Amino acid sequence: MSTPQTWLTQEAADRLQAELATLESSGRRDVTAKIEAARAEGDLKENGGYHAARDEQGKMEARIRQLKQILENAHIGTPPASEDGVVGAGMVVTARIAGDEMKFLLGSREITSDEYDVYSEKSPLGSAVMGAKIGETVSYTAPSGKAISVEIVEARFI
Incomplete structure (x- = not known):
């Protein structure tokens, strides 16, 4: 089974690029300064400020990796028109649930x-409706384990 393509609007891509640039420059500088300041306080074993700054650094580096992966693999712009009535990424879907x-x-x-x-x-809902046609009823399993039926009423690009 192939991985669904991720589409981003130009606005979303620009926002993510700006976040990445900020994290890679001032974000890293700020965290490094916090680590150095905490390190200067002495014993690192019981230095809460040092450990908090290292945790912050780890989370920031994870977000940087995530943003790079998203931006490297995303398609930017409007998704190509899908077959008539077939739900795809980038569409506003009207569905009847319960x-x-x-x-x-x-x-x-x-x-x-x-x-x-x-x-x-x-997502469970997204996976269920991807590729479904207008008028079709699909189902997915909610995190609670309950099966939920979804009828596709409309699908259109915004």
């Missing part, structure tokens, strides 16, 4: 939207 209609944007969790909740195509 009798209630909901609209959500299917895309990377790095995308932000004031108008729609964003679900990754790798």
Whole structure:
């Protein structure tokens, strides 16, 4: 099974690039300064400030790796038009779940939207609806273990 492609809007890609640039420059400088200041206090075994700064450094480096991976592998722009009525990444999906209609944007969790909740195509809901056609009912297993049915009402690019 192939990995779904991640699409980012230009705005989201620019935001992630800016975050990466900040973390790689001033972020690293700031954490290094915290580590050096804490190291100057003496005994590192019982130095809470030193250990907190090292933890912060580890989390920041993990975020830098994550951002690089996202930006290296993401497709930026508008996803190609899918076959008629087939749900794909970058689409606003209207679905009926337990009798209630909901609209959500299917895309990377790095995308932000004031108008729609964003679900990754790798999430349980996203995986279930990817490739489904309008009118089709699919199901997925919620983290609680409950099977949830989803009817695709509409799918369109924003």
